Amino acid sequence: MHSFHYRDGSLHCEEVDLSTLAERHGTPLYVYSAATLRDHYRRLKGAFSELDLHIAYAVKANSNLSVLRLLAAEGADFDIVSGGELFRVVKAGGDPGGCTFAGVGKTRSEIVYALQSGIYCFNVESEAELRFINELAREVGTPAHCAVRVNPNVDAGTHKYISTGKSENKFGVDFQNIQGLYDTAAAELPHVVMRGLQMHIGSQLTSAKPFIEAVEKVAPLAAELKAKHGIEFLSIGGGVGIVYRDSLASGDEAWWSKQSEGGEAPLTLEEYASALTPLLKPLGLRILLEPGRFIAGNAGVLVSRVLYKKHGSAKTFAIVDAGMGDLIRPALYQGHHDIVPVREAEAGAGAETVDVVGPICESGDFFAQDRDLPKLEQGDLIALMSAGAYGFVMASNYNSRPMPAEILVDGEEAKVARERQSYEDLVAGE
Numbered sequence: 397m398h399s400f401h402y403r404d405g406s407l408h409c410e411e412v413d414l415s416t417l418a419e420r421h422g423t424p425l426y427v428y429s430a431a432t433l434r435d436h437y438r439r440l441k442g443a444f445s446e447l448d449l450h451i452a453y454a455v456k457a458n459s460n461l462s463v464l465r466l467l468a469a470e471g472a473d474f475d476i477v478s479g480g481e482l483f484r485v486v487k488a489g490g491d492p493g494g495c496t497f498a499g500v501g502k503t504r505s506e507i508v509y510a511l512q513s514g515i516y517c518f519n520v521e522s523e524a525e526l527r528f529i530n531e532l533a534r535e536v537g538t539p540a541h542c543a544v545r546v547n548p549n550v551d552a553g554t555h556k557y558i559s560t561g562k563s564e565n566k567f568g569v570d571f572q573n574i575q576g577l578y579d580t581a582a583a584e585l586p587h588v589v590m591r592g593l594q595m596h597i598g599s600q601l602t603s604a605k606p607f608i609e610a611v612e613k614v615a616p617l618a619a620e621l622k623a624k625h626g627i628e629f630l631s632i633g634g635g636v637g638i639v640y641r642d643s644l645a646s647g648d649e650a651w652w653s654k655q656s657e658g659g660e661a662p663l664t665l666e667e668y669a670s671a672l673t674p675l676l677k678p679l680g681l682r683i684l685l686e687p688g689r690f691i692a693g694n695a696g697v698l699v700s701r702v703l704y705k706k707h708g709s710a711k712t713f714a715i716v717d718a719g720m721g722d723l724i725r726p727a728l729y730q731g732h733h734d735i736v737p738v739r740e741a742e743a744g745a746g747a748e749t750v751d752v753v754g755p756i757c758e759s760g761d762f763f764a765q766d767r768d769l770p771k772l773e774q775g776d777l778i779a780l781m782s783a784g785a786y787g788f789v790m791a792s793n794y795n796s797r798p799m800p801a802e803i804l805v806d807g808e809e810a811k812v813a814r815e816r817q818s819y820e821d822l823v824a825g826e
């Protein structure tokens with residue numbers, strides 16, 4: 397569900413007209429819906445009501461302080477992958493004691509910072525890292541709580557760049573080496589306390605099957621580690637996919653019930669939770685989820701303006717003022733984002749097959765190719781849907797383009813969650 401709907405012929409985020417925001421703040425412009433963020437957090441929590449469930453929001457998906465503050469107020473914990481993300485969580489008023497720290501390449505300064513901040517757990521990805529954390533915990537004089545990330549060698553069936561649970565991926569420790577590593581920790585590493593076990597098989601999963609396969613494999617291991625080493629939690633990672641197509645219609649509850657009656661059904665929370673709960677409940681462990689995209693993805697759009705139309709011999713281009721530097725998912729993962737006009741197309745108005753492209757000097761700088769869209773004119777506003785996760789956070793200044801502003805809408809209120817960068821910002825520090 398999300399809160400982007402047409403009202404009086406114009407696309408709104410909750411009660412706020414996107415065209416008004418574009419006038420006031422310029423484009424390109426990220427706009428997030430607070431109601432949607434809260435709704436997704438609460439739905440996920442509610443779906444697993446039978447478990448001792450903790451949601452560690454994956455900060456990487458959208459790390460704006462206003463978003464983190466909102467989720468902290470909901471009671472979320474946080475999954476971080478860098479010292480910078482820990483800094484953001486603390487700045488936003490989140491509890492470092494609820495942070496899990498993932499990633500294959502944690503540095504000395506990041507580990508020390510996390511130890512000094514008293515994070516909940518390091519999710520460790522190699523024996524070398526575990527030994528290094530032990531060493532730093534000795535130096536800092538505080539025990540390091542750790543979990544090992546197990547690589548269950550399961551195919552997540554998602555894009556190869558966001559698939560993480562196969563043996564050939566760089567992530568985690570091979571399943572067959574896990575027990576040995578916990579034994580080593582107990583025997584040789586006095587400054588680490590093994591607190592849990594973690595897995596994450598990939599992102600944007602659109603079927604429950606790989607999750608089930610992985611949890612069926614990992615749950616018995618977690619039970620053994622609980623018995624032998626007293627671990628208290630199992631994290632099953634993030635990865636729940638969202639709807640990228642039909643994204644306007646999917647804002648309505650009715651769309652989902654229609655989907656579940658047949659047709660191309662996306663992964664629903666009910667499906668995910670009802671398949672996993674019976675596997676997880678008997679463990680008697682605290683269960684952690686690390687959702688990023690599920691919480692933030694459909695909660696944001698990128699608003700952009702058509703600068704020019706160009707009719708070439710092979711194609712028609714709509715050249716817009718957002719580019720791959722603002723939203724890189726299409727260029728990097730062939731990611732699909734629905735594109736809708738902010739002013740609702742009138743019934744019977746013409747359609748056109750266009751490439752929607754950005755201003756950056758790269759042929760990969762496109763948002764859509766050969767897409768049938770309502771006819772766009774110079775000056776029209778469009779919304780790139782489902783851009784709330786892995787949108788702004790992956791933005792860059794390539795071509796010396798200032799990063800867009802971010803707006804958080806809550807009901808009738810719209811506040812600047814991050815100012816648009818200036819030219820001075822571009823050269824600060826050089």
Ligand code: LLP
Pocket residue numbers: 454457475498558596598599600633634635636686687688689690725729785786
């Ligand atoms: N936990 C770990 C250890 C992760 O590596 C990730 C995502 C998550 C949780 C959150 O996954 P989610 O629930 O958001 O699927 N930039 C890519 C996605 C990269 C995901 C990286 N890891 C994209 O735009 O599709």
